[in-house]
Amino acid sequence: MTQNVKTMEVEKQEVTATEDTERTRDCRCFVPRADIYEVDDQIVIVADVPGADENSIEVTLEKNILTINAYVEPVAPEGYSLAFAEYEIGDYQRSFRLSNEIDRDKIQATVKDGVLRLYLPKAASALTRKISVKAG
Amino acid sequence: MMYRRYRVSPMWREMDRLQQEMSRLYEEFRPPRWRVAPAYPALNVWSSDDALLVTAELPGVSSEDIEVSVVGETLTLSGVRKPDELKEGARYHRQERGYGKFSRTLQLPFPVKVEGIEASFKNGVLQIHMPRAEEDRPRKIAVKTA
Numbered sequence: 001m002t003q004n005v006k007t008m009e010v011e012k013q014e015v016t017a018t019e020d021t022e023r024t025r026d027c028r029c030f031v032p033r034a035d036i037y038e039v040d041d042q043i044v045i046v047a048d049v050p051g052a053d054e055n056s057i058e059v060t061l062e063k064n065i066l067t068i069n070a071y072v073e074p075v076a077p078e079g080y081s082l083a084f085a086e087y088e089i090g091d092y093q094r095s096f097r098l099s100n101e102i103d104r105d106k107i108q109a110t111v112k113d114g115v116l117r118l119y120l121p122k123a124a125s126a127l128t129r130k131i132s133v134k135a136g
Numbered sequence: 137m138m139y140r141r142y143r144v145s146p147m148w149r150e151m152d153r154l155q156q157e158m159s160r161l162y163e164e165f166r167p168p169r170w171r172v173a174p175a176y177p178a179l180n181v182w183s184s185d186d187a188l189l190v191t192a193e194l195p196g197v198s199s200e201d202i203e204v205s206v207v208g209e210t211l212t213l214s215g216v217r218k219p220d221e222l223k224e225g226a227r228y229h230r231q232e233r234g235y236g237k238f239s240r241t242l243q244l245p246f247p248v249k250v251e252g253i254e255a256s257f258k259n260g261v262l263q264i265h266m267p268r269a270e271e272d273r274p275r276k277i278a279v280k281t282a
Contacts, residue, residue: 008176008217008234036229037222046220048233050193050260077189080182083245087178087193114195114260 009033010086015093027074028090032116036096043102043120049092050114057116059109066107067095068116101125176238177213186273188244188266195260196233204255204264209247211264214239247272 015029023029032047045066049057052070060067070092103123110117173179182189190211194202202215219235248266255264 008236008238010173010176010178033232035220035231035233037220037226037231038229039223039226043229046233048195048260050195053259075191077182080184080187080189083181083183083188085180086173087180113198113257114193 012087012090014090025071025091028088029093030090031094032068032070032092034094041122043122045096045116045118045120047092047094047116047118048114049111049116051089052092052111052114052116054111057109057111059107059116059118061098061104061107064098064100065095066098066118066120067093068118069093070116175240176234177240179213179240179242181242183245186268188246188248188268190242190264190266192262193260194257194262197260199257202255202257202262204253206244206248206250206253206266209244211242211244211266212239213242213262213264 012030013033015031032049034045034047036043036045038044047068049068049070049072051072056071056073058067058069058071060069072089072091074089098120101122103121106121108119110119177192177194180191182191190213192213194215194217197215197217201218202213205212214237216237217235244266247269249269252267253264255262257263
């Protein structure tokens, strides 16, 4: 998969507010960078959510919209002042529209080192079936 | 731009100077959040009278792949972010996360005590705590009455 390798980017992309709505939390919100790949019988979503852990990530599935919400508490170490900043700390939010081929009951999520992984198994009906060809 | 260098009219020189002055002004009034990191990863630096705290977001990097070193007053942070090991036949729908080696150096504002440096890595966030060198700490000088 070397042809796919991307270089690491520094800047975070901020969530664009939808019309007439405002965020209730007074901090910035970013779109986590994500990889999505498909292996045999499942689709894997990998998203960067540095600073969030298993207790601060919410994954919800409503109808066919899968939403990732990760809440990150900004740290302000006591007695220190920010000398300079190149990145901002904030929440993460992103939604994906799933196709009907996903087996919703078996979705799994893990988080490690600030990377969220969602495993979406394909429904049995959507698995590709191989049809053997008989000589006759 | 090259043509100006050889036959510079005084007017152009003045325009150049103005332009420089303007960009310097803009630079000054930029809010700090607009500061763009020159290389991966972006760093935040916190300082107090007797210590420095450098933080960086390194999601997906394992702690043994991060190298932190301090030589004199220069901090070097390097490491590698490895891609997921994919099974044969995996197919990307979307790829936004980057991989590869990274290295950043930072000039520290004061000498630090090398033995006292502590680095921690949690939830993809690296924190490097560096105490200020004893000999560099501001000293209070008692004023004696003669």
